[in-house]
Amino acid sequence: MKLAGLLLMPAGWGIALSAIRLLHTLPAQTAFCLAGLAIEIVGFVLVAREHLPKRRVKNDA
Amino acid sequence: MTPDFTCLLIPLAMAGLAILNAGLTRSRSTSHILLASLCAVSVAMLAFVIVGFSVAGNGRLFALSLDLTGIAGPLMLLMQLFSVGIAALIPVASGAERWRIAAVCASTALLAGLVYPLFAHWAASAGWLGALGFTDAGGAGSIQVLGGISALCVVWIVGPRQGKFTSEGIPTAMPGHNAAFVLFGCLLTLVGWFGLTTAQNPILAAINTVLAAAAGAIAALVGTRVRFGKPDASLTANGWVAGLVAISASAPYVKPVSAMLIGFVAGGAIVFAIEIVEFRMGVDDPAGAISVHAVAGSWGLLAVSIFADGRGPFLAQAMGIATLIGFALPMSYGLNWLLNRFVPYRVSASGERQGMDLFELGAGAYPEFVTQREDFMRR
Numbered sequence: 001m002k003l004a005g006l007l008l009m010p011a012g013w014g015i016a017l018s019a020i021r022l023l024h025t026l027p028a029q030t031a032f033c034l035a036g037l038a039i040e041i042v043g044f045v046l047v048a049r050e051h052l053p054k055r056r057v058k059n060d061a
Numbered sequence: 062m063t064p065d066f067t068c069l070l071i072p073l074a075m076a077g078l079a080i081l082n083a084g085l086t087r088s089r090s091t092s093h094i095l096l097a098s099l100c101a102v103s104v105a106m107l108a109f110v111i112v113g114f115s116v117a118g119n120g121r122l123f124a125l126s127l128d129l130t131g132i133a134g135p136l137m138l139l140m141q142l143f144s145v146g147i148a149a150l151i152p153v154a155s156g157a158e159r160w161r162i163a164a165v166c167a168s169t170a171l172l173a174g175l176v177y178p179l180f181a182h183w184a185a186s187a188g189w190l191g192a193l194g195f196t197d198a199g200g201a202g203s204i205q206v207l208g209g210i211s212a213l214c215v216v217w218i219v220g221p222r223q224g225k226f227t228s229e230g231i232p233t234a235m236p237g238h239n240a241a242f243v244l245f246g247c248l249l250t251l252v253g254w255f256g257l258t259t260a261q262n263p264i265l266a267a268i269n270t271v272l273a274a275a276a277g278a279i280a281a282l283v284g285t286r287v288r289f290g291k292p293d294a295s296l297t298a299n300g301w302v303a304g305l306v307a308i309s310a311s312a313p314y315v316k317p318v319s320a321m322l323i324g325f326v327a328g329g330a331i332v333f334a335i336e337i338v339e340f341r342m343g344v345d346d347p348a349g350a351i352s353v354h355a356v357a358g359s360w361g362l363l364a365v366s367i368f369a370d371g372r373g374p375f376l377a378q379a380m381g382i383a384t385l386i387g388f389a390l391p392m393s394y395g396l397n398w399l400l401n402r403f404v405p406y407r408v409s410a411s412g413e414r415q416g417m418d419l420f421e422l423g424a425g426a427y428p429e430f431v432t433q434r435e436d437f438m439r440r
Binding site: 006009020037055 | 193217221226228229230342343344375376379380382383384386387388390391394395
């Protein structure tokens with residue numbers, strides 16, 4: 001999942017970049033740029049979750 | 062933006078940040094963090110001149126193409142050297158007490174030689190982000206957010222300090238050893254920050270810088286008083302620095318009342334951001350550098366579009382932040398991950414227990430005093 005997150009971040013950036021390049025109206029560019037940012041944040045969350053401290057499960061037996 | 066001679070103040074900001082970070086860590090690693098800060102700044106500047114200057118699109122390797130006859134070119138190089146030095150200091154604070162000096166130097170070389178110059182080139186007026194209208198007068202994006210992102214990558218790779226998280230994943234308190242360092246460092250940082258923000262409209266920029274720092278400190282002071290019952294000195298200091306970081310992008314362009322608001326929001330936000338980073342993300346950041354620099358810096362970039370009339374359209378500022386998260390973060394993480402394979406980042410467990418000063422440097426910062434409870438407590 002860490003790798004997926006690390007790939008999602010540049011993918012989101014790619015979407016934002018493409019929006020700037022391919023779209024011509026400001027609202028459309030802004031919307032897609034924010035969509036790309038949202039995908040980057042999803043990728044960031046995936047990477048962050050993989051770095052949470054490992055919790056030892058208590059054996060109650 | 063053409064820098065002027067006020068950039069000669071920036072080393073004071075480096076000194077302030079270094080001493081502030083030293084105060085926020087434990088006494089067993091004080092010399093080490095200050096030496097690591099010195100090494101990081103040195104390596105960053107050298108790497109930038111050797112490689113980064115060329116990567117930033119300014120000319121040839123070793124800055125051989127720099128026109129030494131004029132003032133503008135050398136001043137621009139000087140400003141960039143100081144800027145990359147500050148960016149390099151930020152990860153040192155986050156990796157304190159377990160990040161080896163050799164690894165600090167290697168990682169800094171990559172940051173200064175590759176990551177920073179790329180983004181700085183794009184964000185400059187001649188780059189594609191600059192052409193989009195991206196406005197970042199004092200380096201909130203290229204220095205602060207980039208430094209904070211690098212710090213996060215380093216901390217993810219190097220891991221938390223021993224004993225920082227319990228077996229249930231709950232963080233334990235590891236307070237800094239010297240509040241005097243922390244608070245004095247704030248004041249020193251303010252003087253140095255004038256070098257970053259006053260290249261344009263110097264008087265207005267200076268007023269805004271001071272007001273943002275003050276508002277940030279008060280916001281953090283009130284926030285910690287309300288939240289914890291007593292004001293917290295280290296969080297207030299971080300609020301002060303957060304105000305400075307946030308105003309970096311817009312200091313020459315906004316009204317003083319806007320600067321106060323920018324600083325206030327930054328100072329208040331980092332009280333919560335530090336908690337989220339530690340408790341929710343499980344990241345051990347002794348100096349709170351990730352929250353102060355990355356979070357407050359991002360707010361500062363967005364604040365340009367809100368408060369600076371006619372500058373920094375929202376799309377351009379959002380694109381800048383998207384570039385930092387979507388490009389700089391994965392790049393920094395990948396480079397640091399790869400480097401860790403060749404130059405181990407983390408010190409050994411016994412070395413960390415002994416303290417970085419004694420283990421890596423052979424001498425503590427406070428040789429006359431017992432600094433570890435293990436030295437005098439009966440087991």
